[in-house]
Amino acid sequence: MDYVCPNIGLLPIWDELTKHCKKYEAIMSIKKDEIGYYRLETPSKKPFIATCVQKKHVGLYSVVMYRHPQVIPKELEDFRIGKSCMGFVDFDESFDLIPQLLDNIFQHYASTEKF
Amino acid sequence: MGLEVVCRLVHAPTFDEICSMSWEDVYASLESNELRKLRPEKDERLERKFDIDAEAELLDWMDSFNHKISNRANSFLDCLSGINDSTDGLLLISEWCSVGAWEVWEARAILYFENATGERVENSNDLISLDTWTQIFESLNGMNESEFSDKVCMDWMQRRLDLGETLDETKDPRIAPTFEAHSRNSKTLVHAVNVLENNTELKPLFGREYLPAFQWHYGLKTLGMISNE
Secondary structure, eight states: OOOOOSOGGGHHHHHHHHHHHGGGGGTSEEEEEETTEEEEEOTTSOEEEEEEEOSSOEEEEOHHHHHOGGGSOGGGGGGEEETTEEEESSOOGGGGGHHHHHHHHHHHHHHHOOO | OOOEEEEEEEEHHHHHHHHHSBHHHHHHHHHTTGGGGGSOOOOTTSBOOOHHHHHHHHHHHHHHHGGGOSOTTSBHHHHHTTOTTTHHHHHHHHHHTEEEEEEEEHHHHHHHHHHHHSSOOOSGGGGGOHHHHHHHHHHHTTOOHHHHHHHHHHHHHHHHHHTTOOOOTTTOTTHHHHHHHHHHHHHHHHHHHHHHHTOTTEEEEEEETTSOGGGOEETTEEHHHHHTO
């Protein structure tokens, strides 16, 4: 079923999160790029990162956060709402740490995967 | 002669270890031949420089940059930051740390890559793109060498026929050696893919002759990304 953004009021937050993810498009493949839903895969087709507007939050998803939680900067721990998901409902100064989180996830893939 | 496309199988733990050694330790251990103990064993079917040649190239390169290194006690990788063309050093280190490389002329690589991926190679940059190499490793992993070699050679013969070229050895003496080269190169490519897949410590580094070192891909990164970290 096609994705339909359930809360357009959260789109500015999704936009901000997704902007940082787009830096990796040169290396990763885009699997979804719709308004409110964005997903990247590694060249070997493993899920890299996803951002998605939900009804009450914007989710940032990466399975690496579940398996290797040390990639999450301490200041972002409070935003975890699931094993491999962070939820954002408002702009926050912690957003400054999103690039670091994404880079930690990328470095993890780069050190463990051939592609 | 055309440019060569290269896929080098780098022993990642050795690469990381040398990059984390101090500049002066790398230099001293190269001079004393101590670094040879770290060099991974060569794969018999892949190409690699002799120890002494790889050492000499790396030492020459370090000599030319020695005066620019402010603190030689810093790690090799740290010393590279701020130096123009510093990634040339990483490329030389990768040669040292590799078990060998698959090297082939670009014009021939097109034949092998199109047969491996089933897609047309539109331009020479496709030969060194992450997408292409990912597809090659996916499609050739586990494949029988002879099966791929037969496919490549049949395609090569068909292309010659389509161009109106002869397949008669008596009319063109280059046919037999070219056939042999296609057979050998395509088998070695499958071999390299399988060696890489079966050894978790190996990582692919690919590029082409005269490509600036910072543009060479090392797994998901480029050497330029590594030297800037």
